[in-house]
Amino acid sequence: MPPSLTRRQQEIYDYLREQLPRMPHPPTLDELCQALGLKSRGSLHKQIQALIEAGLVEPMNNLRRGIRLTEAANEAPEGGEADELPLYGYIAAGQPIEAIANPDTIAVPPPLRTPNPCYVLQVKGDSMIEEGILDGDWVVIEQRDTARNGEIVVALVRGEEATLKRLEKKPDEIVLHPANSSMQAQHYHPSEVQIQGVLVGQMRSYH
Amino acid sequence: MPPSLTRRQQEIYDYLREQLPRMPHPPTLDELCQALGLKSRGSLHKQIQALIEAGLVEPMNNLRRGIRLTEAANEAPEGGEADELPLYGYIAAGQPIEAIANPDTIAVPPPLRTPNPCYVLQVKGDSMIEEGILDGDWVVIEQRDTARNGEIVVALVRGEEATLKRLEKKPDEIVLHPANSSMQAQHYHPSEVQIQGVLVGQMRSYH
DNA sequence: TCATTATAGAACAAGCGGAGAACCTGTCCA
DNA sequence: TGGACAGGTTCTCCGCTTGTTCTATAATGA
Numbered sequence: 001m002p003p004s005l006t007r008r009q010q011e012i013y014d015y016l017r018e019q020l021p022r023m024p025h026p027p028t029l030d031e032l033c034q035a036l037g038l039k040s041r042g043s044l045h046k047q048i049q050a051l052i053e054a055g056l057v058e059p060m061n062n063l064r065r066g067i068r069l070t071e072a073a074n075e076a077p078e079g080g081e082a083d084e085l086p087l088y089g090y091i092a093a094g095q096p097i098e099a100i101a102n103p104d105t106i107a108v109p110p111p112l113r114t115p116n117p118c119y120v121l122q123v124k125g126d127s128m129i130e131e132g133i134l135d136g137d138w139v140v141i142e143q144r145d146t147a148r149n150g151e152i153v154v155a156l157v158r159g160e161e162a163t164l165k166r167l168e169k170k171p172d173e174i175v176l177h178p179a180n181s182s183m184q185a186q187h188y189h190p191s192e193v194q195i196q197g198v199l200v201g202q203m204r205s206y207h
Numbered sequence: 208m209p210p211s212l213t214r215r216q217q218e219i220y221d222y223l224r225e226q227l228p229r230m231p232h233p234p235t236l237d238e239l240c241q242a243l244g245l246k247s248r249g250s251l252h253k254q255i256q257a258l259i260e261a262g263l264v265e266p267m268n269n270l271r272r273g274i275r276l277t278e279a280a281n282e283a284p285e286g287g288e289a290d291e292l293p294l295y296g297y298i299a300a301g302q303p304i305e306a307i308a309n310p311d312t313i314a315v316p317p318p319l320r321t322p323n324p325c326y327v328l329q330v331k332g333d334s335m336i337e338e339g340i341l342d343g344d345w346v347v348i349e350q351r352d353t354a355r356n357g358e359i360v361v362a363l364v365r366g367e368e369a370t371l372k373r374l375e376k377k378p379d380e381i382v383l384h385p386a387n388s389s390m391q392a393q394h395y396h397p398s399e400v401q402i403q404g405v406l407v408g409q410m411r412s413y414h
Numbered sequence: 415t416c417a418t419t420a421t422a423g424a425a426c427a428a429g430c431g432g433a434g435a436a437c438c439t440g441t442c443c444a
Numbered sequence: 445t446g447g448a449c450a451g452g453t454t455c456t457c458c459g460c461t462t463g464t465t466c467t468a469t470a471a472t473g474a
Contacts, residue, residue, distance in 0.1 A: 004265075004272050007232045008431065014231075028451060040433045045453065047431080064440075064451055107290070107316035111412045132339040132411070152413070204339070204409040205318045206359070207225070215420065235462060247422040252464065254420085271429050271462055 009050050012036065016057070016069060026066025085113065085120050085140065091154065092124035093163040093178065108140055112201025117143045119197070121154070121164075128152070128164055130179035133202060139164065140201030145194070152199035158192050164199070216257050219243065223264070223276060224322040233273025290315050292327050292347065298361065299331035300370040300385065315347055319408025324350045326404070328361070328371075335359070335371055337386035340409060346371065347408030352401070359406035365399050371406070 005013065015036065020026070029041045029048070038044050048067060051057040058068045084105040090098040106120050123137045131152065133139065147153045153167045155176055165176035165186075174193045176186045212220060222243065227233070236248045236255070245251050255274060258264040265275045291312040297305040313327050330344045338359065340346065354360045360374045362383055372383035372393075381400045383393045 004233075004275065006272050006430070010232055030451075038432075040431095040435095041452080042434070042454075043432045049453090060452075066451095106318070107314075109314035109316065109410065111313065112410055114414065129339070132336065132341040132344070134339040137339070200413050202411040202413070203316065203319055206407050206409070207321065213419065236464095237462070245421075248462080249423070249465075250421045256464095267463070269428065269463060273462095 005050070005054060009047055009054075012044075012047050013051055013056055016051075016067070020067075020069060026068045028064070028066055032067060084108075085118050087120045087122070087138075089121060090124045091121040091139070091162055091164050093127040093161075093165070093183075097121065097154075097162045098124075106138065108201065108203070112140050112203065114142050114200050118200065119143065123164065127178040127180050127183055130181065131166070133164070133179070134204065136204070138203045139199055140203070141197035142200045143197050145196070147195050147198050154196040154199075156194040156196050157186075157188060159194070162196065167195075212257070212261060216254055216261075219251075219254050220258055220263055221322065223258075223274070227274075227276060228317070233275040235271070235273050239274060290317060290320070292320065292325050294327045294329070294345075296328060297331045298328040298346070298369055298371050300334040300368075300372075300390075302368065304328065304361075304369045305331075313345065315408065315410070319347050319410065321349050321407050325407065326350065330371065334385040334387050334390055337388065338373070340371070340386070341411065343411070345410045346406055347410070348404035349407045350404050352403070354402050354405050361403040361406075363401040363403050364393075364395060366401070369403065374402075 019035070027035070029044055033039065033041055033044050036044070048057055052059045056070055058065075058070055060067070085108045087106045088097060092098070108118070108120065118140055120138050120140055123133055123135060123139055126135055141154055147167050149167065149169050151167055152164065154162060154164055155167070156162050157176075163176065165178055168175040168177060169190075172190075174188050174190050176188070176193070178185065226242070234242070236251050239255075240246065240248055240251050243251070255264055259266045263277055265277055267274070292315045294311045294313045295304060299305070315325070315327065325347055327345050327347055330340055330342060330346055333342055348361055354374050356374065356376050358374055359371065361369060361371055362374070362381075363369050364383075370383065372385055375382040375384060376397075379397075381395050381397050383395070383400070385392065
């Protein structure tokens with residue numbers, strides 16, 4: 001059992017886990033220093049050393065191979081629960097989906113999802129309050145680009161505004177109905193609206 | 208066997224069990240103080256010390272790695288299925304909980320429950336519709352016989368009627384508030400009402 | 415009334431994170 | 445072949461944070 005990491009060590013480790021795969025080469029200490037806002041190679045080395053002792057970073061015995069993670073660290077990500085879905089971020093009427101910094105996952109019980117690919121968003125605002133979807137609720141979205149009349153959908157309007165609304169398809173227009181009597185239904189030309197998914201589940205925590 | 212915890216210690220322990228997994232780093236004493244509304248690090252330290260002696264919190268020998276639970280404490284919650292909770296039946300205003308024939312279980316993601324014993328009911332009727340709890344929703348209930356003002360509780364009235372209502376405790380009476388403007392709040396003598404649990408989570412399926 | 419519990423607050427010491435310098439060891443190139 | 449150079453290693457020093465310890469003060473209850 002590795003000695004638990006200090007806060008800074010954890011931070012650096014998290015950074016490595018996230019950024020390393022995107023880098024063309026394993027970074028040198030100096031490069032990492034710059035990326036992390038440090039000025040002293042020696043300081044960073046001390047932190048990395050701790051990660052090496054914890055078995056998370058490949059030891060580099062005087063070789064110049066840059067910093068890379070251990071196999072163990074690469075495989076370790078999550079406990080591998082079968083029904084974890086990605087938590088993409090927030091959805092609020094009128095803004096694009098706001099991705100959160102740490103792409104996270106959240107467990108979703110089978111009845112709340114479908115066998116098809118799904119993801120989770122957290123609701124911001126009260127636009128669907130009369131459908132029992134409150135600020136802060138998680139919604140489970142099935143990834144689809146079509147929907148039936150009356151379904152609640154994640155719709156992208158003119159490529160920029162993502163909203164959670166009830167869908168009404170008319171011959172020549174698409175109407176997006178909020179469920180909040182203080183808001184107006186919005187009318188669009190079909191070409192303006194792109195379906196990104198359909199609501200299939202919802203969860204709320206009270207603490 | 209460790210000496211039993213004081214009320215406050217139990218409270219802090221529960222908080223840790225619930226909140227620690229969501230934190231990016233193990234918190235420092237100061238951070239915890241703020242989260243718990245305390246102003247003195249020293250005070251909290253004494254409480255934590257007691258939890259350490261009870262074997263629930265990892266001892267920190269002058270190291271600054273924050274507060275973390277023991278393995279024992281982390282694994283302790285339930286021996287059984289990961290996060291399957293018993294589904295007891297239906298709850299509707301005005302009738303006892305209607306047990307379903309096959310006592311079933313349903314998976315509940317950790318954020319929707321507490322570390323304490325919980326169970327699940329399915330909602331019948333619209334009495335809490337303005338709180339975003341609709342007919343057919345599942346509600347996760349923490350098994351408790353006390354509740355704080357403003358919490359939504361499963362209350363058994365005169366030993367026969369179970370309802371899901373928002374609780375208001377007054378000196379001489381207990382008021383159960385529905386969240387549906389077409390229904391009336393109900394007033395009872397404290398001896399008539401028995402708390403059976405507190406709402407901690409809610410789930411809905413759209414298919 | 416005394417014991418227990420919870421809290422505030424002050425004072426202390428050491429862990430920890432960082433800077434910087436010097437050192438060491440391979441690689442490259444004239 | 446022997447520098448220059450890049451990059452890893454080791455060291456010391458400093459200041460802030462954070463765990464620890466103590467004392468004092470309420471509140472509560474047997």
